[in-house]
Amino acid sequence: MTTLFTAEPTLGTRIAWDASSRLEVLDQLEAEAIHIIREVVAEFERPVLLFSGGKDSVVVLHLARKAFWPGRVPFPVLHVDTGHNFPEVLAFRDETVARLGIRLEVARVQEYLDDGRLQERADRTRNPLQTQPLLDAIAAGRHDAVFGGARRDEDKARAKERILSLRDEFGQWDPRNQRPELWSLYNGRHTPGQHVRAFPISNWTELDVWRYLERERIELPPLYFAHEREVFRRDGMWRAVGEHSLPRPDEPVERRTVRYRTVGDMSCTGAVESDAADLAAVTAEVAASTLTERGATRADDRISEAAMEDRKKDGYF
Template identity: 85%
Template sequence: MSTITRSLSEERSDETKRPQGLSALDQLEAEGIHIIREVVAEFERPVLLFSGGKDSVVVLHLAAKAFAPGKVPFPVLHVDTGHNFPEVIAFRDETVARLGIDLEVARVQDYIDDGRLAERPDGTRNPLQTQPLLDAIAAGKHDAVFGGARRDEDKARAKERIISLRDEFGQWDPRNQRPELWSLYNGRHLPGQHVRAFPISNWTEADIWNYIDRENIALPPLYYAHQREVFRRDGMWWAVGEFSQPRAGEEVVRRTVRYRTVGDMSCTGAVESDAADTASVAAEVQRSTLTERGATRADDRISEAAMEDRKKDGYF
């Protein structure tokens, strides 16, 4: 009896020394890792959409943690518009080489060259990514596609479940969403269909930056304040480059800017900022009243339903 009493006493003492619950970031991390492991266990050929942007970098970081000390057990896929920031492409290649994972690339330029797609009058290539993406998913026989979308980015993304079904044409029906009670995820699908899986769906932009700061995660340098030649258009600072040139009356100036998102150069603007490290960026994001897409993505300003229309067709 005395031995049992001492054992229970010791257990109670140990309990008082343990942390009283996980932090918010710990809970988000645990949820993300759980989702990634569930998808890998349930599906045969998952793939991660990886652009080198902060959200896909965080998902890849979670995947590396989920399967450590082994390597990430699935490839990454990038739909290259041909108008990407060179710094981001370099970071993408360095990251996959460091982690020793396979990189699949679908190039919009190949589709333009052979006539399957045509350049848009506005020069923006982001909306042209859908067909190369769907073809790459079919060619790789991928039945689950991880993405870095978050619900706080856009109204259309807020509608989507963590495990989201795409039909045999790669299309999404926002009226046909499966319930996900008690963190139970339904991955059932018919041949030819696939799912999109969003491990950081419940994160905010502030969560992303606080996590990047805590984990000391490397990012492309564009995310931090730097000097760049820019011009003003539609309330955004556009970088002067091969795919974004000022029009008549648009003055080129030099500003200290950074990027909140690093999509196609022809539709992604910068914001004035002196935030040169992760902690400063995290603090800046806390003060912002606009999401990163609302503040810096011209392709989302085509219409109020621009994102939802593209997602219905098979976009990210």
Template identity: 60%
Template sequence: MTLHEYQLSQLDLLEAESVHVFREVAAELERPALLFSGGKDSIVMLRLAEKAFWPAPIPFPVLHVDTGHNFPEVLEFRDRRVAELGVNLVVASVQDAIDRGVVREEPSGSRNRIQTPVLLEAVEKNRFSALFGGARRDEEKARAKERVFSFRDEFGQWDPKNQRPELWNIYNGRIHLGESIRVFPLSNWTELDVWQYIGRENIDVPSIYYAREREVFSRDGMLFGVNEFCRPRDGEPTFIEKVRYRTVGDATLTAAVQSDADTIEKIVEEIAATRITERGATRGDDRVSEAAMEDRKREGYF
């Protein structure tokens, strides 16, 4: 094979870029951590981090902001995967913050927005200088604005109008005391790329990503699974539908989608044909306003 005939696939190129980002952060910043929700994006990030430093262990901890409203399958997966890799798990508990009076639970029962102060407290307590997040630019308008290295000030806030240039993939990790960087190794990936990579690498994912018959009810044009955190209101009858979850979030406001995709191959086929992102299709918190995500990111959200 001659040099000009040697080509990398789309997934190989994305993997190489993400591995480079992980290594760059390890070289530039002193105390990074990987945000891990147990969702597909953070699962892929963990796999990329494993590859970036192999055969050495992953040189930073995993941080989970635990809302207390998690899908049980996701928590089980989180603990099992962390144990397999032998990485240090740091849990920042929203329930603990409520008990201590740091945050106040919202009337809606959702804890999505009050994750932010809990995250910022964990960053300060553990002196994390960088956090790896699984955000992708195809997910949502605000995330499409963000750099790979996203600078946060001493209050953990993001200014979309004041970002550092990243010409020729040169990343600037310079920070002062109290400041931090949010790093997004999957910025240039799409949901389809993520699922194709999961299939290629034979990566295990929580069972809620696979379609099966579940008890659901309809609200605001979305199908919500019945669980201990999400119950139907008066006038919302429940029924059995074959559904799966495209994203893992707060169980009080994360909806499912009708699907027959019960294998990775079927999920890839389904995602290739869809024209709406997973957040737009299944996340009730992003329907508050057009700028809901950007407002939360300005406050310090991942």
């Protein structure tokens, strides 16, 4: 058996490592993500993290805290608020940044609608309207790197992404202009006006995320767990009744026990029936699911076969 030694740890002890041992999958994914986060912070001047309060952005923020512990996270977080977000998620977002002492930047879609820079869609869905506020916020903050919680398993367009994904001077993405990423080497070169989107959990699956949340005991907005709510059925999904999500005359309101697999805009995000009330139960439920979270609960991805890719080319997440 070959025994290797690590570089000298900070406490002055030497740690033996068995070359035949293997890290657990979650340990490998965590190590890769922390490496990516540190590489980006070392290479770029003004990174920012997209933080909505959703589970994926919560995981990336947790990884950033680990990457720089015991210091603070050395960059701000940015949220594009559609004005139709779940109140519970916004409350969680605000409590989290206040507790961690992180600066929050908010770009508001409503301001763009109020001054005429954007127009409300006929279907009242605001997710596709986030692109311009996002790009303007990136420009205003002079952010040259933007961390996101996108994963390749979510959508075929996101499966085309590299971990470091170049955006041109208009904030747009060209799937044909992707750089090779061999041996964990990431090319962050860009010219003035361009920026890079960085996806530390690109190689994670939804199940990996939930297993990690369970292992690390990470807090989430309560919407992710089973709760009773007034809902109505539309397009095969349970929609919450709310100010920005109202049933039509032919859509009866029911009270059901549901939870959310993703927590985007209320006007296009559906719930699933579930009695999974804690992290362990949700993890088991996700392990048995045969539908992706976006395919099962996001109406904005059903606009067309290439809905996500079209939005990404324009500068979307």
